Amino acid sequence: MAGLFRVTVRRLISSRTLIPTRSMAALQDDAHRIFWSAVSAVLPPRMLRRALTVRETPDSSLLECGGRAYTLQKNLYLVGCGKAVLGMAAAVEQIIGSHLVEGVISIPRGMEKSLREAGKREMLLSPDSRIRVMEGAANNLPDEEAMLAAGEIQRLVEKLEEKHLLLVLISGGGSALLPAPVPPLTLQDKQAVTKQLALKGATIQELNTIRRALSQLKGGGLSRAAYPAQVLSLILSDVVGDDLDVIASGPTVTSAVTAEDCLRILSKYGLRVPAVVEEVLLSGTPAEPFQHPDRVHNVLIGSNLISLREAEREAQGLGYVTSLLSAAISGDVKVVSRFYALLAEVICSYLLSAPQWPELEEKILALASSLHIPDLNLADCFQKLKEAGEVEAVCLLCGGEITVQVQGEGLGGRNQELALRVASEWHQSPMQGCEVMFLSGGTDGQDGPTQAAGAVSYPQLVGQAQQSGLDVETFLHDSDSYGFFSQFQNGHRLLVTGLTGTNVMDVQVLLVRRRKDP
Structure with a gap:
């Protein structure tokens, strides 16, 4: 019955109902343009052109990257793992040319087909490529196919000599795509330990400590296996803070993990592990300090902050007074949604010179403090507004x-739920005199198990939905944000980009403008 009701509702809610004014439609277009500029900044071709240069000299070819130069004499090998690595490898292939001897990359199952069907030819390898593509880790979980790929990567790097240069490409999702348990551990042994830790509430840092200790290739293991070759690692960050040893569990970043560290974590969560796991931890194998760090150079070529800076330039070009508040927003969606909703109210009160501006400013600063966001620039944002004088439109x-x-069986993702919860917060205290638009999207083009990257919302959305018989709280209770936004004709509130071939976490765009319509 519920399914029939929703189909009927979909016929009733038109796209005209959703955008109340022409200026609001323009505001939504601006939000989309700003989001896409953020994604474009970290697409593989653009990232690699920024990072890599081949310079010809009378005597040789030089590969320049990260302030270093490497001699190219058909001595370059390539390996990689991660969701964005296929596009990264294709870009490298264009730049390096015939100097590339051989390569192996491990990417998510179905990625190559998806990019081909999406027409993203620039993300695909040439037909005569020297790079072998291996797919695995369905649903971002390590599996036998990923194990096979990791084995091929390990075999390639272990045969390298001092004259060789190994180019390593790493992006988010790489940890699941590079499973190589320390013998005699099996993949199932390692999965069982990490799964139990996750269920006990272990932090990502604790999980990665155990993963690195039980892996041959993580925690700098890949660069150790490649010695004495030189290693140049190009890294695309999908983690808050851009810690290189966390991204894909740091295959080329030496990590000083000790048996005592691991046993302390297992003891903290009362975990009883198989004898073989304890045997590996006590063997001294995990993360021995690499004795030749000068042979490894790790370069961060893409991050959430880099994408946000490009979005900032786009927003300024569109005429907004713009503030980049943070590249490290985290926390529970319920608290973060209150933060964004209140933030819009604060900015609106400023634009209208409302008397409650100082009180709201103090309130948002207190809420922000509870989120413990290390790089949040709210005070700088407010100071910029005060110095700007009369302001018409703001982009945060x-x-x-x-x-x-x-908590339910619906479909959705963190970005869609955030957009819906922000709209729900606004419904409790609707703003007058301002037009507001909020967009939240995943830069990889996929938000949860849906076809959307995220969604957009605005203060009138919940009221319009209620007029058409939709109960927002029911959708939230069922974790069905995708179901909610799909009710509207053409899924008009969903942000649909298709797979982008990159991944630097999520981007939020909040636009607030004085109302122009009568």
Whole structure:
């Protein structure tokens, strides 16, 4: 019955109902343009052209990257793992040319087909490529196919000599795509330990400590295996704070993990592990300090902050007074949604010179403090507004990765739920005199198990939905934000980009403008 009701509702709610004015439609277009500029800044071709240069000299070819130069003499090998690595490898292939001897990359199952069907030819390798593509880790979980790919990567790097240069490409999702348990551990042994830790509430840092200790290739293991070759690692960050040893569990970043560290974590959560796991931890194998760090150079070529800076330039070009607030937004979606909703109210009160501006400013600063966001620039934002004088429109930019507790059987993702919850907050205290638009989207083009990257919302959305018989709280209770936004004709509030071929977490765009319509 519920399904029939929703189909009927979909016929009733038209796209005209959703955008009340022409100026609001323009505001939505601006939000989309700003979001796409953020994604474009970290697409593989653009990132790699920024990072890599081949310079010809009378005597040789030089590969320049990160302030260093490497001699190219058909001595370059390539390996990689991660969701964005296929596009990264294709870009490298264009730049390096015939100097590339051989390569192996591990990417998510179905990625190559998806990019081909999406027409993203620039993300695909040439037909005569020397790079072998291996797919695995369905649903971002390590599997036998990913194990096979990791084995091929390990075999390639272990045969390298001092004259060789190994180019390593790493992006988010790489940890699941590079499973190589320390013998005699099996993949199932390692999965069982990390799964139990996750269920006990272990932090990502604690999980990665155990993963690195039980892996041959993580925690700098890949660069150790490649010695004495030189290693140049190009890294695309999908983690808050851009810690290189956390991204894909740091295959080329030496990590000083000790047996005592691991046993302390297991003891903290009361975990009883198989004898073989304890045997590996006590063997001294995990993360021995690499004795030749000068042979490894790690370069961060893409991050959420880089994408937000490009979005900032786009917003300024569109005429907005713009503030980049944070690239490290995290926390529970319910608290973060209150933060964004109140933030819009604060900015609106400023634009209208409302008397409650100082009181609201103090309130948002207190709420922000509870989120413990290390790089939040709210005070700088307010100072910029005060110095700007009379302001018509403001754009606030944030990025990061929030958390959602799934409590129903609906479809959705953290960005869609955030957009819906922000709209629900606004419904409780609708703003007058301002037009407001909020967009939240995943830069990889996929938000949860849906076809959307995220969604957009605005203060009138919940009221319009109620007029058409939709109960927003029911959708939220069912974790069905995708179901809610799909009710509207053409899914008009959903942000649909298709797979982008990159991934630097999420981007939020908040636009607030004085109302122009009568």
